[in-house]
Amino acid sequence: xxxxxESGGGLVQPGRSLRLSCxxxxxxxxxxxxxxxxxxxxxxLEWVSGISWNSNTLDYSDSVKGRFTISRxxxxxxxxxxxxxxxxxxxxxxxxxKEMGSNYLGWFDSWGQGTLVVVSS
Amino acid sequence: SALTQPASVSGSPGQSITISxxxxxxxxxxxxxxxxxxxxxxxxxxxxxxAVSNRPSGVSNxxxxxxxxxxASLTISGLQxxxxxxxxCTSYRGLRVIFGGGTQVTVL
Numbered sequence: 001x002x003x004x005x006e007s008g009g010g011l012v013q014p015g016r017s018l019r020l021s022c023x024x025x026x027x028x029x030x031x032x033x034x035x036x037x038x039x040x041x042x043x044x045l046e047w048v049s050g051i052s053w054n055s056n057t058l059d060y061s062d063s064v065k066g067r068f069t070i071s072r073x074x075x076x077x078x079x080x081x082x083x084x085x086x087x088x089x090x091x092x093x094x095x096x097x098k099e100m101g102s103n104y105l106g107w108f109d110s111w112g113q114g115t116l117v118v119v120s121s
Numbered sequence: 122s123a124l125t126q127p128a129s130v131s132g133s134p135g136q137s138i139t140i141s142x143x144x145x146x147x148x149x150x151x152x153x154x155x156x157x158x159x160x161x162x163x164x165x166x167x168x169x170x171x172a173v174s175n176r177p178s179g180v181s182n183x184x185x186x187x188x189x190x191x192x193a194s195l196t197i198s199g200l201q202x203x204x205x206x207x208x209x210c211t212s213y214r215g216l217r218v219i220f221g222g223g224t225q226v227t228v229l
Binding site for chain 1: 211
C-alpha cells in the first residue's frame with residue numbers, strides 16, 4: 001500500500017523558514033515524480049512544486065519560485081520542501097503527492113494527509 | 122493563472138451533471154494531460170480522471186472526462202449523495218501543473 005506521510009509543519013513567524021518532509025513507502029520511490037500541493041484555508045488546491053524521479057526536472061509555481069526549494073533523497077525515500085521568507089499567504093495545508101509516472105504530468109494518484117503550516121506573528 | 126471552473130454545480134440523485142474547466146492554448150489546448158480530482162472535506166484528494174478521459178482502477182464508470190479545444194469537462198452520471206464534494210481539474214503547462222479553482226457539487 002502506498003503511504004505518504006508529511007511532517008515539519010507548524011507555526012512560524014513571517015520571514016522565517018521551515019522545512020517540510022514527506023516519507024514514502026509501499027512503492028519503488030525512485031521510479032516516480034513527486035509534488036507538493038497546498039490548500040490555504042477556505043481556498044482551492046494549488047500546485048506548489050514538482051520534481052522528476054531523478055531530480056533532473058523540477059519547477060515551482062510563480063507564488064513560491066525563488067523562496068522554496070524542492071528536493072528528494074531516493075536512498076531515504078523522502079521528499080522535502082525548504083520554505084524561506086514565509087508570509088501569511090503561505091499558510092496552508094501542504095500535501096505530498098505522487099505522480100503516476102516518472103515524469104510529472106499532474107496525475108497525482110496518491111496523496112498524504114497533509115501537514116499544516118501557519119505563518120503568523 | 123488558474124483554470125476556470127464554475128464555483129458550484131448541483132443536481133438531483135440519478136441525474137447527470139457536467140463541470141467545465143477552461144484553460145488556454147498553452148495548457149488544456151496544447152496537452153492531453155488534463156486530470157480531475159474529487160476532494161471531500163478532511164480527506165486527501167482522489168484522482169478520478171487522468172489524460173483527459175482515463176479512469177484509474179477502482180474509479181466508478183459514472184465519472185467520464187472529455188476535452189474540446191481549450192475546455193475540458195467532467196461528467197458525473199447517475200448522481201449519488203456520495204458524489205457531494207469539491208472537484209478540481211488540472212492541466213500541465215510547460216513543467217508546471219495548473220489547478221482549476223474548484224467546483225462544489227451539491228446533490229439536491
